[in-house]
Amino acid sequence: MSASESFRNRPAGNGPDRGEHLAGLILALARRDGMKAGDRLIEQKLADALDVSRAPIRQGLKALEAAGFARGEPNRGFVLTRSPGTDAARSAIAAVNRAEKSYAAVAADLLARRLPTDVTEAELMRRYALSRTELQRLLDRIAVEGWIARLPGYGWRFSETVLSPEAQTQVAAFRAVIEPAAILQPGYQLASDVIDRLRQRQERILAGELEKMTIGEVYQFGCEFHEEIARGAGNPFFVESLRRVNSIRRLFAYRSFADRNGMRRHIAEHLRLLDVLETGRYAEAAALMTRHLQRPLSIGAA
Amino acid sequence: MSASESFRNRPAGNGPDRGEHLAGLILALARRDGMKAGDRLIEQKLADALDVSRAPIRQGLKALEAAGFARGEPNRGFVLTRSPGTDAARSAIAAVNRAEKSYAAVAADLLARRLPTDVTEAELMRRYALSRTELQRLLDRIAVEGWIARLPGYGWRFSETVLSPEAQTQVAAFRAVIEPAAILQPGYQLASDVIDRLRQRQERILAGELEKMTIGEVYQFGCEFHEEIARGAGNPFFVESLRRVNSIRRLFAYRSFADRNGMRRHIAEHLRLLDVLETGRYAEAAALMTRHLQRPLSIGAA
DNA sequence: GATTGTTCTTTTAGGCAACAATATACAATC
DNA sequence: GATTGTATATTGTTGCCTAAAAGAACAATC
Known part of the structure; x- marks a missing residue:
């Protein structure tokens, strides 16, 4: 077999190792759900959450064990051995494919x-x-x-327009229309458990996780927050269009840097917004959102 | 060569015959630009307009000649022999791939x-x-x-949400936000030649073409009109999001039927809108657009 | 000078066969 | 009864090769 032969028919996968990729996804999921060391990692649950079958999940769990984040015992499945919020966990997740x-x-x-x-x-x-x-x-x-x-x-x-220098301003203008309008839609409402979840996450970040987070993660959480707010309108087209521009914003975010102080104020505004939304004062919330979107925060962190 | 051999490596193309497909596109283009019998069909112009090289255009022209819509003479290229607005032309265009x-x-x-x-x-x-x-x-x-x-x-x-029964209402709500907001963007302006072109097309339709058009064409023109208006904001994200929901609307349009009277009123509103836009009264235009979008016209014709 | 006719190169798509990844069904275990 | 372990069926990917489509360049013609 020649040297090049060994590369023929190499596995498809989404990266150097599909197992590690899934390990990252599992860890990210565990983290998002606030799991702790000792919690069981149930294959079917993970499979359902990640929209895959148990086969790839299994590979991910093995990779996770190899990386020292989980331990598997025969006929008992896998258990998380470390909190998924540590630095090591983060670097493991960050192992991009x-x-x-x-x-x-x-x-x-x-x-x-x-x-x-x-x-x-x-x-x-x-x-x-x-x-x-x-x-x-x-x-x-x-x-x-x-x-x-x-x-x-x-x-x-x-597309020439979408990535032009003006695109960032244009995205901002678009969001300034869409997001307050979503809140003002008749029938707007945000389930209280959604509000709670959002609040908890924002508070957790403010409490200290912010320092430990990568710029990508901060950005990601910000987008999810805003998308969740928009979802309250019960109209998928608002959420969809928001996601779309967020994916464009992310492109520019690759080159931006963190502004931790600005982010604190930003997150504080998020919390304030949640308070107002909770009491159903939607007009006020929309106004708040408008102002929130006008602040010239450095790009990667809305 | 066996019978099945003849099917091996069959040409790629986008249908049974790439040439006919292009013939349709050329005819549609000629129609949109209001060309008449006798007008020359210049290869490079067509190629540029359709974002293709001359090679496929040429095939299309030959197919068009075979169908009797054009005539080609050596070293002179092709000339349109019939008005592209006839029934026959339409059925040729409608020969979908x-x-x-x-x-x-x-x-x-x-x-x-x-x-x-x-x-x-x-x-x-x-x-x-x-x-x-x-x-x-x-x-x-x-x-x-x-x-x-x-x-x-x-x-x-x-996607379950995008095609749910409520989607049509939701698209309407989304457009009611986006379209007037686009007109109200600072710096909004619609070049006068764009206005003229739009007006001409609308008037042509009102003058009589309406009867000859298929529901798909009416729909198509309606979408293009609204997208062109939105383009005036100079922000591609407005246009993009509009296009997106329009492609969803089209799905539902497949099952809708024509309401010629409603359309007349609809087009009259388009013309009125153009008048107001021309004089730069954008606030008024936005209000007009809002009202325009509220009319419960049958689906296929906005 | 613009447009058409022609030629040549680059790029893409199709078919096939092997194989890897995924899904699923069912048995084994706690 | 829920979860894990295992076997099997199905699905999607890869590489190679050939043919056709597209692009580009240039000569010929009006």
């Missing part, structure tokens, strides 16, 4: 004008050393986010 | 609850007799429109 890396690379290259607006698949495959399928997945994802589109013939075209 | 048919079939099956929310590619390939690539294109398109998404493992999941 190939797909994510290529995504970031394309975004960076595009923003730095190192890519032409029109590209062919073969060109991209070479440039980022991706298989056809990997590239297809990547392009599909980008297409859904709206900053690339298939040309009728061969090739793809990047 | 396989891709479009599958799209419509999936939409219909889904709306009629004949499809489960979770589906696998293999299942869909069998059901709609599509090759893998054809199916991938179809799924990608649907994913961009936002009513299906890839599952982490095998298979795809249809």
Whole structure:
């Protein structure tokens, strides 16, 4: 068998090791649900939560055990051995897979004008050393986010407008319309358990987790917060359009840095917003949201 | 060569015959631009307009000649022989390709609850007799429109909310927010040539073309009108989100019928809107748009 | 000078077969 | 009765190869 032979038919997966990828997802889930060391990791529950079958979950659990975060015993399944909120856990989660890396690379290259607006698949495959399928997945994802589109013939075209320098301002303007309007929709309501959950998470961050979080995580939580608020309108199109612009914002976030003080004020505003929403004063909440969105916080943290 | 041999490596194309497909696109373009019999069909112009190279355009022109809509002379290219607004032209355009048919079939099956929310590619390939690539294109398109998404493992999941019965109301509510807000954006302006073009098209429809148009065309023109208005805000995210919901509306439009009288009033409102926009009275225009969107016109014709 | 006709290269898509990843069904265990 | 362990069926991916579609460049023609 030649050296190159060993690369033939290499496993598909979404990265160097599908198991590790899933380990990260499981850990992230455990973290989000506030699980502690000693809690059981039930395969079917995880599978349902992550929308996969038990097979890949199992691989993830094995990888998690190998990394020292879980322990498995025969016929008893796996148990979390460490709190998923530690530094080590975070670095394990942060072990991004190939797909994510290529995504970031394309975004960076595009923003730095190192890519032409029109590209062919073969060109991209070479440039980022991706298989056809990997590239297809990547392009599909980008297409859904709206900053690339298939040309009728061969090739793809990047959206010029969506990634222009003005895009950030335009996203802000768009959000300033959408988000308050969502709150003002007739029938708007946010279930009290949702409010509680959001409040807890914000408080946990304010209490100390902020320092331990990566910029990506802070950004992620911010987006989820705002999307959850918008969801109260009971109209998926508001949430959808918000997600869409958030995915664009994330592109710019790759190059932004953290402003911890601004974030504190920002999170305080989130909590205030929750208070007002809880009492059903929606007009006031919408006004608050409008003001909140006007603050010129550094990009990665709304 | 065996019988099955002749099907091996059959041309890619987007349907039974790529040439006919392009003939349709060319005809539609000619129609949209109001071309008449005798006008020259310049290859490069068509190629640029349709984002393709001259090669496929050429095939389209030949197909058009074969269908009797154009005549080609050596070293002179092609000339339109009939007005593209006739019934025959329409049926030629309506000769939808396989891709479009599958799209419509999936939409219909889904709306009629004949499809489960979770589906696998293999299942869909069998059901709609599509090759893998054809199916991938179809799924990608649907994913961009936002009513299906890839599952982490095998298979795809249809969005339950986006196609629920309430979706139409929700789209309306969303548009009622987005469209007037777009007009109210600071710096909003609609170039006078854009206004002229829109006005001409609307007047042409009102003058008589309406009777000759299919429901799909009426719908299409309506969408383009509204998107063009939104474009005046100079913010692509407004236009983008509008396009997105319009593609959802189109799904429901497949089952709706025409209401010619309602449409007349509708188009009259469009013209009135253009008048107000032309004079820069944006607040008034936004109010007009709000009212316009509140009219309960039958679905396929906004 | 613009447009068409022609040629040549690049790029993409299809089919096939092997294989890896996933899902599912059922037995074993706590 | 719920959960884990295991076997089996199904699904999706990969690589290679060929053919066709698209793009680009250039000559010919009006």
